[in-house]
Amino acid sequence: MVLTAENYYSKEANKEYMSVSQYKDFAGTYGKMACEFSAVEKLEERWEQKKTTPLLVGSYVDSYFEGTLEEFKKENPEIFTQKGELKANYKQAERIIARMERDPLFMQYMSGEKQVIMTGELFGAEWKIKIDSFVRGIAITDLKVMASITKLEWVKDIGYLDFVRYWGYDIQGAIYQEIVYQNTGERLPFYIAAGTKEEEPNIEVIQVTQNYLDEAKHMVETNMPRILRVKNGEAEPDRCEMCDCCRHTKVLKRPISITNLVAGI
Secondary structure, three states, X not given: OOOOOOOOOOHHHHHHOEOHHHHHHHHOOOOOOOOHHHHHHHHOOOOOOOOOHHHHHHHHHHHHHHOOHHHHHHHOHHHEOOOOOEOHHHHXXXXXXXXXXXXXXXXXXXXXXXXXXXXXXXXXXXXXXXXEEEEOOOEEEEEEEEOOOOOOEEEOOOEEEOHHHHOOHHHHHHHHHHHHHHHHOOOOOEEEEEEEXXXXXXXXXXXXXXXXXXXXXXXXXXXXXXXXXXXXXXXXXXXXXXXXXXXXHOOOOOOOOHHHHHXXX
């Protein structure tokens, strides 16, 4: 299957190829609980992730840099008030864009080819990637919009983590770097061009250094055999019983004890 901008997110493409977002659905990250059942339901298009304002704000900024903002506005009329004005969250998205655009270094890393699609083979699966800004021979850059760049997240048994590892962006960098290498013969550095939704937007260009990429790649290698068995229907998917999909499809089998309510503490 030859991937294009039109079919990249199709059911057929998602079944034929692994992607970073699909991997995270199956395996999770420190900040996102894994749920094999939900991952399979998404693949079969029996479950769809709901649109949320934080996701739409990020997509608004993404679509601006992709050059598809007008199309995004037509597809998401809920971002407008009844008077036809942008709602407050999307006015903030405009301020984030303006802040990014007036920084020369930020725009240098966002100056590459946009939405470059590549495919490759890794750990027994065909993978697909879509690069936000690809400066050939120099850098792979992914655009991120978030609440805060500097806030640390607490992870049990580990401690405080930066947003990069908490949300698995090191995983994304590892896969993107490898697939780009397979297509070009160049192992390029991976950067995150980040902007925040704070009242005064903060911006940074962050390199995810090679040691973190290598660690993340090893973790993916460890998890892929199980993921492929589940994705190919060779093993039953585990349910997390915590996500919206599991709650929606839950079937009660027996009463539980009070102790079950605190079992995860």
